[in-house]
Amino acid sequence: MTQQDEALLEEEMERLLEENDDLKCEIKEMRAEMDEMRDTFYEEDTCQLQDIKRDLERANKNCRILQYRLRKAERKRLRYAHTGEIDEELLRSLEQDLKVAKDVSVRLHHELEKVEETRAKTEDENEKLRQSLIEVEVTKQALHNELEKTKEVGR
Numbered sequence: 640m641t642q643q644d645e646a647l648l649e650e651e652m653e654r655l656l657e658e659n660d661d662l663k664c665e666i667k668e669m670r671a672e673m674d675e676m677r678d679t680f681y682e683e684d685t686c687q688l689q690d691i692k693r694d695l696e697r698a699n700k701n702c703r704i705l706q707y708r709l710r711k712a713e714r715k716r717l718r719y720a721h722t723g724e725i726d727e728e729l730l731r732s733l734e735q736d737l738k739v740a741k742d743v744s745v746r747l748h749h750e751l752e753k754v755e756e757t758r759a760k761t762e763d764e765n766e767k768l769r770q771s772l773i774e775v776e777v778t779k780q781a782l783h784n785e786l787e788k789t790k791e792v793g794r
Contacts, residue, residue, distance in 0.1 A: 648792065655786045662779050669775060673768050680761050687754055694750060701743055708736050 712733055 648789065652786070652789050655782065655789055659779075659782055659786055662775070662782060666772075666775050666779060669768075669772060673772065676764065676768065680765075683757070684761075687757065691750065691754065694747065698743055698747060701739060705736055705740060708732060712736075
């Protein structure tokens, strides 16, 4: 093997080493980016969970109020059964309770749909990032193999 061949091989080896270092940096950056995205996702998820908990607490409060009103209405119904008088206040109260229950139900349904959409989008993003990482790992391994071949040829 001539000096020129050795110089070419050494040059090629240097180029591959630099390329390998560049790819290592790129992988490191992609991992950092993935970690950042995961952290952001967890932060958003935590905020959404807190919002949902607050909504659930409100819904529980509304349920307790509605249960109280239902017991009150039941007492009035029993009174009506004994006396035969129709209680207009009871009727208005029941209509109001029904309206509140419907509103709460619709709002919770919409919030659940939003959370499900966000979850699906995040899963898609995570899958794309996993695929990118796999591609980078495959490229890194191919370059590493090429570098090893070049080293073997140089010997």
